[in-house]
Amino acid sequence: MNSDLRTPLARARGLGSAREGVHHWWAQRLTAIALIPLVVWFAISLVMMSGADYGAVRAWIGSPVVMVLLILTIAIGLHHGQLGLQVVIEDYVHGDGSKLALIVAVRFIAVLFGLAAIVAVLRIGFGS
Amino acid sequence: MSVANRPVHRPLSPHLQVYKPQLTSVLSILHRATGIALSVGALYLATWVIYAASNPNAYALFQSFNTSILGRIVLGGWLFCAFYHLCNGIRHLFWDAGYGFELKDAYRSGWIVVAVALIATVVSWIVGLRLV
Numbered sequence: 001m002n003s004d005l006r007t008p009l010a011r012a013r014g015l016g017s018a019r020e021g022v023h024h025w026w027a028q029r030l031t032a033i034a035l036i037p038l039v040v041w042f043a044i045s046l047v048m049m050s051g052a053d054y055g056a057v058r059a060w061i062g063s064p065v066v067m068v069l070l071i072l073t074i075a076i077g078l079h080h081g082q083l084g085l086q087v088v089i090e091d092y093v094h095g096d097g098s099k100l101a102l103i104v105a106v107r108f109i110a111v112l113f114g115l116a117a118i119v120a121v122l123r124i125g126f127g128s
Numbered sequence: 129m130s131v132a133n134r135p136v137h138r139p140l141s142p143h144l145q146v147y148k149p150q151l152t153s154v155l156s157i158l159h160r161a162t163g164i165a166l167s168v169g170a171l172y173l174a175t176w177v178i179y180a181a182s183n184p185n186a187y188a189l190f191q192s193f194n195t196s197i198l199g200r201i202v203l204g205g206w207l208f209c210a211f212y213h214l215c216n217g218i219r220h221l222f223w224d225a226g227y228g229f230e231l232k233d234a235y236r237s238g239w240i241v242v243a244v245a246l247i248a249t250v251v252s253w254i255v256g257l258r259l260v
Contacts (some may be wrong), residue, residue: 029221029224032217032220032221033221035214035217036214036217036218039210039214040214042210043207043210043211043248043252046173046203046206046207047207047252047255047256047259048259050194050195050203050256050259051191051194051195051259052191053188053191054180054184054187054188054191057180057187058180061177061180070177074174074177077170078167078170078174081163081166081167081170082167084163084164084167085163085164085167088160088163088164109171113170113171113174113175114174116174116178117174117175117177117178119181120177120178120180120181121177121181123181124180124181
């Protein structure tokens with residue numbers, strides 16, 4: 001017996017009442033899985049490079065493997081952080097206006113810092 | 129005041145302050161707290177990379193803070209948050225997959241998370257401080 005109150009079409013789409021389905025949840029998990037090896041690598045690197053001088057840190061960032069891993073860590077890490085902060089804001093900020101403003105601000109800041117850091121990595125790697 | 133506008137005083141579920149802290153709840157709160165700290169710290173680390181792409185003097189200034197006591201506390205604290213959030217995040221992924229919901233398992237995985245995060249943090253601090 002079918003006890004589901006949704007229409008067959010709604011069930012097939014699986015988008016739920018908010019019309020976006022499990023996209024946010026899934027993106028959070030996908031970025032989390034990707035970050036497991038990246039964060040282990042980054043934490044070790046951070047320990048090793050935390051006292052590095054200008055030349056040493058640039059030589060490190062500029063090597064091809066590090067460039068790729070660092071850009072991945074920056075992009076996926078900030079995306080994951082932004083998704084998590086959005087949930088925190090949605091849980092604790094109840095005014096519609098301030099909630100929206102905070103979520104937008106978090107997204108803008110994440111994109112701004114992420115892009116600036118990626119451009120910095122590319123500049124060091126390609127030497128300009 | 130119409131019926132529709134009258135404030136409705138529905139019973140509220142008991143919130144955090146009425147519960148005795150337990151390992152499971154403390155670790156859950158810590159997951160959020162470290163997540164927020166990691167996000168803020170990520171902006172600081174991004175700034176580090178941005179300074180590395182600028183001139184040597186600006187980078188040296190930034191690095192002099194990193195190697196100061198306060199800078200060590202910031203970086204060491206970020207590392208603890210990273211190790212904790214990483215370990216507890218893996219715990220969450222197992223829950224998402226449907227494993228480890230028994231109370232005994234939740235406590236055991238919780239203590240494993242605490243132990244691994246603390247060991248990784250202490251090792252990273254010792255190695256990091258020797259390298260400065």
